[in-house]
Amino acid sequence: MTVKFYSGEKIPLEMHKVRIIQKLNLLPVEERLKAMKEAGFNTFLLQNKDVFLDMLTDSGVNAMSDRQQAAMLEADDSYAGSASFTRLEKTIQEIFRKKYFLPAHQGRACENILSTTFVRPGTYVPMNYHFTTTHAHITKNGGKVVEVFTDEALKLNSDHPFKGNIDIKKLINLIQEVGAENIPFVRMEAGTNLIGGQPFSLENLREVRKVCDEYGIKLVLDASLLQDNLYFIKQREDECQNMTIREITWQISDLCDIIYFSARKLGFARGGGIITDSEEDMRAMREYVTLYEGFLTYGGMSVREIEAIAIGLEETMDEEMINQGPLFIEYMTNELLKKGVPVVTPPGGLGCHINAMEFLPHVPQHEYPAGALAAAIYIASGVRGMERGTMSEARDENGVENLANMELVRLAVPRRVFTLSQIQYVIDRVSWLYENRHIIEGLKYVDEPKVLRFFVGKLDALSDWPERLVEKFRADFGDSL
Numbered sequence: 001m002t003v004k005f006y007s008g009e010k011i012p013l014e015m016h017k018v019r020i021i022q023k024l025n026l027l028p029v030e031e032r033l034k035a036m037k038e039a040g041f042n043t044f045l046l047q048n049k050d051v052f053l054d055m056l057t058d059s060g061v062n063a064m065s066d067r068q069q070a071a072m073l074e075a076d077d078s079y080a081g082s083a084s085f086t087r088l089e090k091t092i093q094e095i096f097r098k099k100y101f102l103p104a105h106q107g108r109a110c111e112n113i114l115s116t117t118f119v120r121p122g123t124y125v126p127m128n129y130h131f132t133t134t135h136a137h138i139t140k141n142g143g144k145v146v147e148v149f150t151d152e153a154l155k156l157n158s159d160h161p162f163k164g165n166i167d168i169k170k171l172i173n174l175i176q177e178v179g180a181e182n183i184p185f186v187r188m189e190a191g192t193n194l195i196g197g198q199p200f201s202l203e204n205l206r207e208v209r210k211v212c213d214e215y216g217i218k219l220v221l222d223a224s225l226l227q228d229n230l231y232f233i234k235q236r237e238d239e240c241q242n243m244t245i246r247e248i249t250w251q252i253s254d255l256c257d258i259i260y261f262s263a264r265k266l267g268f269a270r271g272g273g274i275i276t277d278s279e280e281d282m283r284a285m286r287e288y289v290t291l292y293e294g295f296l297t298y299g300g301m302s303v304r305e306i307e308a309i310a311i312g313l314e315e316t317m318d319e320e321m322i323n324q325g326p327l328f329i330e331y332m333t334n335e336l337l338k339k340g341v342p343v344v345t346p347p348g349g350l351g352c353h354i355n356a357m358e359f360l361p362h363v364p365q366h367e368y369p370a371g372a373l374a375a376a377i378y379i380a381s382g383v384r385g386m387e388r389g390t391m392s393e394a395r396d397e398n399g400v401e402n403l404a405n406m407e408l409v410r411l412a413v414p415r416r417v418f419t420l421s422q423i424q425y426v427i428d429r430v431s432w433l434y435e436n437r438h439i440i441e442g443l444k445y446v447d448e449p450k451v452l453r454f455f456v457g458k459l460d461a462l463s464d465w466p467e468r469l470v471e472k473f474r475a476d477f478g479d480s481l
């Protein structure tokens with residue numbers, strides 16, 4: 001249940017109060033331009049002191065609760081047999097109804113262990129959508145990622161409630177084509193990260209399970225963004241409306257053989273781990289925990305984080321804790337839509353995604369419309385988003401640009417971090433930018449690394465558009481920051 005306002009306005013209400021704060025710094029627009037130039041028009045290279053609202057990512061930057069902070073003081077630092085680990089293990093056994101928990105330092109470490117254990121050269125891993133680190137680990141072990149998403153998945157504007165579903169027909173076709181023995185597992189990702197935090201339905205997961213049973217294939221859940229998916233299932237799936245978040249979690253968990261997660265997202269802290277009921281699978285994966293991560297009672301995590309995750313997971317079972325992200329994102333998406341700004345719909349978890357191709361139709365893809373828009377958003381507001389488009393792709397072996405399927409700017413909404421007026425500020429500045437979109441032009445690389453160029457590469461504007469944007473800002477906002 002959400003709180004209704006007498007005025008009828010649909011406004012998300014913070015169901016927590018702020019008790020520790022971090023001072024923010026909003027530079028004047030001229031200095032924001034200077035900082036953006038120094039960062040080579042790459043938001044990854046901005047210094048945090050120059051950023052007003054950091055909407056780069058939701059990873060490891062969600063706000064903790066007072067109970068999490070308190071638990072961190074009690075952490076037990078023993079190398080082996082830490083009481084902190086036992087507390088987390090018990091919480092996980094209760095929430096997921098599975099026996100074994102293997103700790104790891106973050107999500108990609110779980111993917112390393114899973115892929116090293118199960119993926120062999122020449123095998124195929126079907127999934128609803130890939131995540132960057134998942135793809136890298138499966139490929140490194142010689143496997144091939146095959147996405148079996150539905151036709152809705154890539155539609156930027158849709159009213160489909162579950163764009164993260166697996167297309168069952170495509171899944172069966174793939175199994176029949178390559179043979180079940182060549183599929184180490186089917187992977188379902190909760191709250192599909194790269195297509196805008198879109199959920200799968202419980203019904204779909206059940207159908208996937210049925211197929212897995214029929215062909216004797218394991219089902220693996222990437223639960224990193226499970227909290228958002230849980231909320232959407234409860235909101236959007238009829239059969240789940242009267243179920244508690246805990247009951248929905250049990251149902252999901254009962255359908256999966258192995259569950260892994262990044263606690264940088266799930267659990268509001270930093271860490272990760274793998275959960276299973278199978279002793280055989282646990283034993284097969286366990287040796288890689290001690291090899292790559294650490295002893296079995298910490299797995300590369302600080303015991304303080306382990307305590308925080310245990311409480312964070314418990315709090316994830318509270319709808320008023322997990323609805324904050326999706327409600328704020330829904331508000332932001334709907335308000336931007338009202339002003340005509342092209343955004344991905346329906347609103348998902350994780351953040352609000354702006355469609356740069358439609359925002360800047362006059363900027364061709366090889367001039368990085370999403371990169372230019374991310375830079376323009378920072379200049380106009382001090383808000384840092386992330387480019388997800390051609391700038392993040394690699395050129396082919398002949399140096400030709402690999403044009404991305406989508407040109408998106410992701411404005412992540414770390415959970416419980418920002419207040420409504422801060423979100424309104426973002427909406428205000430982005431809509432101003434939309435009205436002045438004709439000023440924004442493209443970018444070009446001036447320092448382009450060969451590998452993962454978007455992290456540290458530097459670019460420059462193709463004209464003096466950033467200066468003209470600052471001039472227009474001054475004309476419209478006067479002496480405002």
Ligand SMILES: *Cc1c(COP(=O)(O)O)cnc(C)c1O
Nearest residue numbers: 106107108131133193224262264
């Ligand atoms: C973030 C993320 C990961 C990787 O987790 P890290 O802790 O960053 O290594 C894996 N899968 C999904 C869906 C994610 O969102």
